[in-house]
Amino acid sequence: xxxxYAKRAPIYNESMRYGTEARDIExxxxxxxxxxxxxxxxxxxxxxxxxxxxxxxxxHARSLTAVDATPEMTALARDALNQFSNVDVLDWDAxxxxxxxxxxxxxxxxxxxxxxxxxxxxPFVYExxxxxxxxxxxxxxxGWAGTGYGTISTQVDPQTLDTIQMRKLPNGQIYPxxxxxxxxxxxxxxxxxxxxxxxxxxYVSDAASKRWIFxxxxxx
Ligand SMILES: C[S@@+](CC[C@H](N)C(=O)[O-])C[C@H]1O[C@@H](n2cnc3c(N)ncnc32)[C@H](O)[C@@H]1O
Numbered sequence: 108x109x110x111x112y113a114k115r116a117p118i119y120n121e122s123m124r125y126g127t128e129a130r131d132i133e134x135x136x137x138x139x140x141x142x143x144x145x146x147x148x149x150x151x152x153x154x155x156x157x158x159x160x161x162x163x164x165x166x167h168a169r170s171l172t173a174v175d176a177t178p179e180m181t182a183l184a185r186d187a188l189n190q191f192s193n194v195d196v197l198d199w200d201a202x203x204x205x206x207x208x209x210x211x212x213x214x215x216x217x218x219x220x221x222x223x224x225x226x227x228x229x230p231f232v233y234e235x236x237x238x239x240x241x242x243x244x245x246x247x248x249x250g251w252a253g254t255g256y257g258t259i260s261t262q263v264d265p266q267t268l269d270t271i272q273m274r275k276l277p278n279g280q281i282y283p284x285x286x287x288x289x290x291x292x293x294x295x296x297x298x299x300x301x302x303x304x305x306x307x308x309x310y311v312s313d314a315a316s317k318r319w320i321f322x323x324x325x326x327x
Contacts, residue, residue: 236302
């Protein structure tokens, strides 16, 4: 996965059509909703990539810590965010968030949840709980099923039940990438843990961007 994203990093924004007028229009309601949630908050962004979403949030958040495990991505994110004094970009594994030794009032991630193998969902949710402040909120944003740059075939692993997309990069290299699309019910189930109030969840599906947004609050 990291190897795939290391190779894709230089073309990531282009491959997502980020920064084009048409894409901005598609994403407007998702961006507005995310920015509203991050206003004045101490924000953690998981798997920030080259910093497209970080840049949307940075000037509204009190602070933003953006983490990603692929150095080729964090290098781009640092470039994209260097004008913001309230932003830190860290090379960090999403499955090791508790080692940040810091808590945040809002945690968000875009197009990351779908890459978490089913077997890692519970440990990942545990890590989220460890770095979320009381009364804090987790926001998960991801794409509808069937979306995935350069996908040439898709199959479900019979053992893990993860959906695996075979993805081709412009240089011809092909990588297997986990790309699960959870239902709202599965998302709510994933956050049935002592850290979260699973009755506080909110799910919306946005046709313009072909994305869903799931929110859950910390346990009171
Ligand atoms: C689909 S991209 C999303 C990037 C960004 N959130 C966006 O929407 O533009 C997935 C990101 O996950 C990162 N990643 C892969 N494995 C990771 C891990 N174990 N911990 C943190 N980030 C990881 C990749 O480097 C990549 O930047």
